[in-house]
Amino acid sequence: MSPEFDLIAKYFTRPVRHAVLGVGDDCALVRISPGCELAITTDTLVSGTHFFPETGAEKLGxxxxxxxxxxxxxxxxxxxxxxxxLTLPAIDEAWLAAFSRGFFALADKFQVELIGGDTTRGPLSITLTAFGEITIGHAIRRDGAKEGDDIWVSESLGAAALALKHLRGDITLSTAAFERAVMHLEAPNPRIALGRALVGVATSAVDIxxxxxxxxxxxxxxxxxxxSVEWPKVPLATSLLSASVEQQRACTLAGGDDYELCFTAPAISRELLHELSSASGLALARIGSMQSGEPLVRVYDDDGEAINIQSSGFDHFAIDH
Ligand SMILES: [Mg+2]
Incomplete structure (x- = not known):
């Protein structure tokens, strides 16, 4: 057996609970629930581009x-x-053990099964493909927003971007503030329960x-x-409360890495969404509305003046010095 094979078996093979066949054959076999379709997504994290090379393996997992x-x-x-x-520069068992610990802790929380994979040698890079089930025709898509719908976001924004600015040396946070902020950057919580609850309520959604x-x-x-977004209603992360307005706007409007949900829903759903928020303990903020017009986002300050948005997204090379 090749060393690569041993490593997959040692760190990434677990007995399957839901799949028909998991890791170990040419393909995995899965059955999906009757009346469902699959939602499939893939994302790559590259060392030096999406995370600092010194980031701990457990956090990366x-x-x-x-x-x-x-x-x-x-x-x-x-x-x-x-x-x-997984593409790894060298076989490092301590790294693999820590990575698989972080990975499976979250996988277990959401009862997600690892059903296959590949390892190669090269610059550190991690690619995952995730498969989810949704009742046929019920997926919340980006194209369903209607004129007059409210715009909502979950919890708060900006903490991850603030931590990134500190790590890049652009700003200096106190140890306590940095530790609070960096949790959002390194250990985001996917809003699965919220997404499920929004089926049939939200007309469109994205993760931030x-x-x-x-x-x-x-x-x-x-x-x-x-x-149309009202700046005073955008929920700021607590670690941003003492920052300048410029920093607050940069981190929340253009920061990225929040992994909160932004969604639209008709005004008739407001009460339902407030109840959902109270029942789940997850804050939901209504920050604006969808209107007819050019497909652009405009953000207005307290005086109703449009804020000039310089940067419209997270630069994936931002962590490179
Ligand atoms: Mg997304």
Whole structure:
């Protein structure tokens, strides 16, 4: 048996619970529930581009899975299976053990099964493909927003971007503030329960990976509508409360890596969404509305003046010095 094979067996093979056949054959075999279709998403994290090379392996294991589950959450899908392609500069068992610990801790939380994968030698890169189930025709898509719909976001925005600015040396946070912020960057929580609860309520949704403005623009383009956002209603992460307004705007509007959900829903659903928020303990903020017009996001300050949005998304080379 080749060393590569041994490693897959040692760190990534587990007895299957739902799949017909898991790791170990040419393909995995899965059956999906009657009346469902599959939502499929893939994401790659490259060292030096999407994360600092010194990032701990356990955190990477969590984050690589979390960003994929976040895409399933945005469609309202129930996560079921995942495949993993790992490119590693060298075989490092301590790294693999830590990576698989972080990965499986999150996989177990959402009962996601690893059903296949591949390992190759090369610069560190992690690619996951996640498969989720959704009742046929019920997925929350980006193209369903209607004129007059409210725009909502979950929890708060900007903490991950603030931590990234600190790591790049652009700003200096206190140790306590940095530790609070970096949790959001390294250990995002995919909003699966919220996504499931929004099926049949939200008319469109995205997860915020590239910044509120960039991701909401996807909804605008696919739905053929403009978005009007009221800056005072955008929920700021607590670690941003003492930052300058410029920093607050940069981190929340263009920061990225939040992995919160941004969605649209008709005004008639407001009460239902407030109840959902109270019942789940997850804050939901109504930040604006969809309107007819050019498919652009406009953000207005307290005086109703449009804010000039310089940067519309997260630069994936931002961590390179
Ligand atoms: Mg996404």
């Amino acid at each position: 969590h984050k690589a899975l979390a960003v994929n589950l976040s895409d399933l959450a945005a469609m309202g899908a129930l996560p079921r299976y995942v495949t993993l392609a 990976s590239d910044g509120l403005v960039a991701d909401l623009t996807h909804i605008c383009r696919r739905s053929g509508l403009a978005a």
